[in-house]
Amino acid sequence: xxxxxxxxxxxxxxxxxxxxxxxxxxxxxxxxxxxxxxxxxxxxxxxxxxxxxxxxxxxxxxxxxxxxxxxxxxxxxxxxxxxxxxxxxxxxxxxxxxxxxxxx
Numbered sequence: 001x002x003x004x005x006x007x008x009x010x011x012x013x014x015x016x017x018x019x020x021x022x023x024x025x026x027x028x029x030x031x032x033x034x035x036x037x038x039x040x041x042x043x044x045x046x047x048x049x050x051x052x053x054x055x056x057x058x059x060x061x062x063x064x065x066x067x068x069x070x071x072x073x074x075x076x077x078x079x080x081x082x083x084x085x086x087x088x089x090x091x092x093x094x095x096x097x098x099x100x101x102x103x104x
Contacts, residue, residue, distance in 0.1 A: 027065040035077075036074060039074045046066055
């Protein structure tokens with residue numbers, strides 16, 4: 001991963017997703033520190049576990065809350081990546097007012 005330069009966004013989220021009040025934060029603990037790939041992979045695992053249907057209601061609710069937090073984290077990363085791409089495209093786009101006059 002390249003080192004951050006001036007003006008480069010390195011941390012997409014300034015604040016972690018807020019867990020549901022009833023969860024006590026345990027099912028969403030540590031989500032804010034996860035990379036996009038870690039969040040995505042864990043979200044896939046959570047969805048697979050929920051789809052199996054073998055968890056208790058309480059376990060399913062905790063998994064669902066964790067999945068929601070992981071999905072928000074993935075979305076934060078994707079929004080940040082889009083912002084970085086947009087900024088890079090804007091910086092690379094030629095500006096008509098910055099071109100030298102080649103007529104003389």
